[in-house]
Amino acid sequence: MNQELDSAAGSLPHDNFRCGTVALAGRPNVGKSTLLNALIGFRLSITSPRPQTTRHRILGINTSEAGQIMYVDTPGLHRGAKRAMNRSLNRAARSAISDVDLVVQVIEAGRWTDEDEALYAALVEQSSPRLLVINKVDLNKDKTVMLPFVAELVAKHSYDEIHYVSALKGQGLQELEQAILQRLPVRPPVFGEDEVTDRSERFLAAEMVREQLMLRLDQELPYATTVEIEQFNDRPDGIAEIHAIIWVERAGQKAIVIGNGGAQLKAIGTGARRHMERMFERKVFLKLWVKVREGWVDDENMLKKFGYTD
Missing domain, CATH: 3.40.50.300 (P-loop containing nucleotide triphosphate hydrolases)
Structure with missing residues (x-):
């Protein structure tokens, strides 16, 4: 602390x-x-x-x-x-x-x-x-x-x-x-008055991209996707530069996430970026890639890599 x-x-x-x-x-x-x-x-x-x-x-x-x-x-x-x-x-x-x-x-x-x-x-x-x-x-x-x-x-x-x-x-x-x-113990606070979470901006950025996937993709496809933040840097001009990978299980899913002429991926990125800018209170430059990793949903090592732990 x-x-x-x-x-x-x-x-x-x-x-x-x-x-x-x-x-x-x-x-x-x-x-x-x-x-x-x-x-x-x-x-x-x-x-x-x-x-x-x-x-x-x-x-x-x-x-x-x-x-x-x-x-x-x-x-x-x-x-x-x-x-x-x-x-x-x-x-x-x-x-x-x-x-x-x-x-x-x-x-x-x-x-x-x-x-x-x-x-x-x-x-x-x-x-x-x-x-x-x-x-x-x-x-x-x-x-x-x-x-x-x-x-x-x-x-x-x-x-x-x-x-x-x-x-x-x-x-x-x-x-x-x-x-x-009234059911909590009497003891001093653990966090500062203005803190709302212990999660990092890096984690929250991944969640906001994943939220757009849940909202914009049909049927079971959102459950075959996860998001990994590859880079999160604050540039000298005050802009947060974020590079994120959207992982899917199959090549056909990749095409759907990207959409016709990249339209779907652009919409996902735009929606996520707007939420990030409100939460992080600064401008965001967001770059998204879509990559395939077959069977990641059943791969315990990949799940740990993506932060799925007990």
Whole structure:
């Protein structure tokens, strides 16, 4: 921890100041990343309508006068993990819930699936307190349907509290944050007041390119892609120069990512660059290449090279 961070952390109150780590866990596509972004007030985790958009554990930090909450956005725990990539995501999700002060299980309003049940079974093996967050309540027009759904849930499952939220609309978040804070230990902050993550700009740049792949490519193709940052330098003129490789599994996929006359790759690059400039608060020069590495999704060594670790 550097001196600047020590100084920032030391400026916060310490009497009854609470600080701890909270895992946001759930099956794919229940809105964990949207919830993280809403809770920290910063667009940190990439989002898309596709399940399994989140592939890495992302730490998002929210610091207030009352405390510092370190949220961990986890990959969605899912069944049918036949490929090495999917097994890696499940290991990362299970690892994230084993070493935190509190777990928040996020589900979709009105839906409880086998994957939700499997995650709950993993949670009860831990000693951490657990909250249930029912997300996307704004999409449920008939509120009376929720009553029997929740009644059946609480009859079979034990949670310290249940919260109804809409991460997208910002509903119910203040009450959820208070419930989290009161269950965290009293201790000084770990990070400075202005820090929102421990992830590097290099990592975030790769994620923003991958987000565009998830948003712009059809069907299963986004899952056969990953992004590696080959170069990230700040030039003397203040521009961040970033070179990134988009890896795919087959030559046919490469052609699709590039698109007719390079149009698709240009659109991916433009979308990613705009997000980078907003987040990094400086101009970005982004250069993208598409390369083929057959079977990288099932290659444990390549997965480690690309940062997929527990």
